[in-house]
Amino acid sequence: MFSYKAVYVIVMREFKRFFRQRGRFIVSMVRPLIWLFIVGAGFTKIIDVGEGADYIQFILPGIVGMTILFSSIFSTISVVWDREFGFLREMLVAPVSRVTIVVGKLLSGTALAVFQGTLLLFIAPILGLDVGVTDFLAMIFLMTMLALAITALGLFVAPFLTSLEGFNVIMNFIVLPMFFLSGALFPISAIPRAIRFLSFINPLSYGVDSFKHVLLPAGGRLTPEMPIVLDIAVIAVFAIIMTFSAAIVFDKKK
Amino acid sequence: MSENNSIIKVRGLVKKYNGVEAVRGVSFDVYSGEIFGFLGPNGAGKTTTINILCTLLGYDSGSVAVNGFDCRKSSHEVRSSIGLVFQEITLDNQLTAYENLKFHSYMYNMERKTTKIRIEELLEVVGLTARRNDLVREFSGGMKRRLEVARGLLHRPKVLFLDEPTLGLDPQTRKHVWSFIEKTRKKFGNTVFMTTHYMEEADVCGRVAIIDNGKIIACDSPEELKKSMKGETIYLKTADNERAARELKEKFKLEAKVIDGGLSFNVAGGEKFIPRLFEGMGVEINSISLKRPSLEDVFIHLTGREIREETASPRSRTRGPGGPRGMGRGRG
Ligand SMILES: Nc1ncnc2c1ncn2[C@@H]1O[C@H](COP(=O)(O)OP(=O)(O)OP(=O)(O)O)[C@@H](O)[C@H]1O
Ligand SMILES: [Mg+2]
Numbered sequence: 175m176f177s178y179k180a181v182y183v184i185v186m187r188e189f190k191r192f193f194r195q196r197g198r199f200i201v202s203m204v205r206p207l208i209w210l211f212i213v214g215a216g217f218t219k220i221i222d223v224g225e226g227a228d229y230i231q232f233i234l235p236g237i238v239g240m241t242i243l244f245s246s247i248f249s250t251i252s253v254v255w256d257r258e259f260g261f262l263r264e265m266l267v268a269p270v271s272r273v274t275i276v277v278g279k280l281l282s283g284t285a286l287a288v289f290q291g292t293l294l295l296f297i298a299p300i301l302g303l304d305v306g307v308t309d310f311l312a313m314i315f316l317m318t319m320l321a322l323a324i325t326a327l328g329l330f331v332a333p334f335l336t337s338l339e340g341f342n343v344i345m346n347f348i349v350l351p352m353f354f355l356s357g358a359l360f361p362i363s364a365i366p367r368a369i370r371f372l373s374f375i376n377p378l379s380y381g382v383d384s385f386k387h388v389l390l391p392a393g394g395r396l397t398p399e400m401p402i403v404l405d406i407a408v409i410a411v412f413a414i415i416m417t418f419s420a421a422i423v424f425d426k427k428k
Numbered sequence: 429m430s431e432n433n434s435i436i437k438v439r440g441l442v443k444k445y446n447g448v449e450a451v452r453g454v455s456f457d458v459y460s461g462e463i464f465g466f467l468g469p470n471g472a473g474k475t476t477t478i479n480i481l482c483t484l485l486g487y488d489s490g491s492v493a494v495n496g497f498d499c500r501k502s503s504h505e506v507r508s509s510i511g512l513v514f515q516e517i518t519l520d521n522q523l524t525a526y527e528n529l530k531f532h533s534y535m536y537n538m539e540r541k542t543t544k545i546r547i548e549e550l551l552e553v554v555g556l557t558a559r560r561n562d563l564v565r566e567f568s569g570g571m572k573r574r575l576e577v578a579r580g581l582l583h584r585p586k587v588l589f590l591d592e593p594t595l596g597l598d599p600q601t602r603k604h605v606w607s608f609i610e611k612t613r614k615k616f617g618n619t620v621f622m623t624t625h626y627m628e629e630a631d632v633c634g635r636v637a638i639i640d641n642g643k644i645i646a647c648d649s650p651e652e653l654k655k656s657m658k659g660e661t662i663y664l665k666t667a668d669n670e671r672a673a674r675e676l677k678e679k680f681k682l683e684a685k686v687i688d689g690g691l692s693f694n695v696a697g698g699e700k701f702i703p704r705l706f707e708g709m710g711v712e713i714n715s716i717s718l719k720r721p722s723l724e725d726v727f728i729h730l731t732g733r734e735i736r737e738e739t740a741s742p743r744s745r746t747r748g749p750g751g752p753r754g755m756g757r758g759r760g
């Protein structure tokens with residue numbers, strides 16, 4: 175049986191945990207700043223991206239994408255964690271359907287990711303990017319789409335991970351390549367032809383591209399590379415497929 | 429009590445893990461309102477059975493019903509009727525005691541008003557009112573257990589399942605946990621289904637099923653099970669066990685089992701028998717002890733071995749006549 179109350183309390187729990195794990199909170203806030211103000215600022219000095227945008231401005235959409243990626247994938251840990259520490263069983267034995275639990279985890283992962291992405295948006299003016307109210311709302315919408323898609327991906331993977339060690343493997347072999355191949359730090363057109371297809375099967379590429387549409391001024395060499403309609407369509411389809419897959423796998427494997 | 433009073437009904441339950449049978453055709457009834465114990469050594473199939481009853485695990489054949497609902501077809505209704513305390517701790521360490529209970533109340537769709545009253549009431553019963561706003565991370569093992577039992581009871585389940593609720597607790601805390609499982613049962617009138625491999629704990633049960641190797645080998649009240657043992661158990665250490673066993677057989681018609689370097693046998697009127705034993709035996713007796721039958725003895729009798737091979741050897745019962753469980757105690 176589906177229970178809204180259960181979804182609500184699962185989401186509340188994840189938020190409480192997020193704010194109580196000081197370290198996790200600080201890392202998630204500081205990591206994007208390191209990328210922006212150390213890596214980004216450094217490369218701005220040596221990379222000439224032509225008129226339009228500075229390099230540091232160019233990577234803001236990518237860093238927002240990264241924040242969402244890391245935060246959403248963290249909901250994978252939260253499931254593996256709950257299993258390791260037994261709390262998952264407390265949820266599984268409750269009279270709510272498995273789908274309820276998946277939806278709870280999906281919404282909490284998404285909300286936390288969007289929350290962090292939104293905080294990051296407030297940096298845009300410091301970088302000289304002009305983000306108006308409509309842009310802001312558009313970003314919230316796009317970030318929610320991407321966060322849903324990636325959280326669902328994480329939830330789909332979680333049941334296959336038997337321990338927290340497995341998560342390290344995922345982190346290094348899936349998450350980091352996803353980030354580097356997404357066009358976050360350099361355009362997809364700059365990626366070697368032989369592996370460029372990896373960028374195109376990477377959902378994050380479409381998310382980052384959609385952010386570029388909203389955040390970056392037109393012109394220059396570092397503009398979006400795909401139509402926004404395609405970005406949204408791909409992410410939506412990916413999110414839907416992953417959500418259903420996650421629900422099915424979760425029900426089968428727990 | 430009659431069959432139609434049973435709140436749990438299990439018939440011919442078989443569960444295989446990768447083709448190997450962990451539960452091998454188990455049948456039993458648990459009656460409404462009683463404390464029913466599942467007693468057995470490690471790997472006997474206790475947790476497996478509990479998980480099946482709680483719909484967390486499927487099974488291969490047989491039928492299982494809890495509160496009148498089939499565990500396979502009506503898993504939702506079953507889950508609404510039960511509370512569960514797992515073998516491992518399943519609290520959220522980063523939430524407070526109160527928050528853990530509150531989470532539970534939402535998962536069980538409880539009304540806000542009753543929730544508040546019940547949480548306070550249960551925290552009082554388990555003695556955690558003062559610690560309600562502390563993170564569970566800071567709790568001791570015993571406190572966590574008590575909180576879990578409170579949580580298991582929060583939604584007023586018809587049946588409370590307890591899988592080794594006192595595992596890893598010190599004897600004092602174990603007693604404490606039991607006393608309020610009793611207390612809460614009296615207060616709320618729920619049925620309790622529990623597993624343990626501490627034989628002495630099974631004495632709180634109205635009835636126990638002894639399970640070994642996936643099979644129930646006895647099922648009755650602790651008193652009846654002990655009565656079936658007839659007489660007392662005498663444990664004997666001698667200079668020559670083989671000869672002693674032979675003499676016991678020839679002179680007293682007693683079958684002795686060799687356990688841990690000594691002999692053990694049952695005899696009616698054990699206290700009066702001991703002097704006769706000293707007179708009649710040609711072998712030198714090093715130590716002797718007498719014990720009223722415990723469930724452990726029932727288990728040894730039925731299976732021919734101890735429930736906890738590694739920890740509770742007869743050695744601990746026979747530190748010579750002056751030992752804690754030596755001769756003198758038999759009369760007490
Ligand atoms: N997930 C599993 N996969 C394979 N075998 C399992 C699994 N769970 C349990 N078993 C096996 O089933 C048997 C019964 O295990 P179970 O956990 O039910 O025992 P138990 O009576 O609860 O023991 P304990 O006192 O140690 O908790 C054991 O032989 C165990 O190895
Ligand atoms: Mg067990």
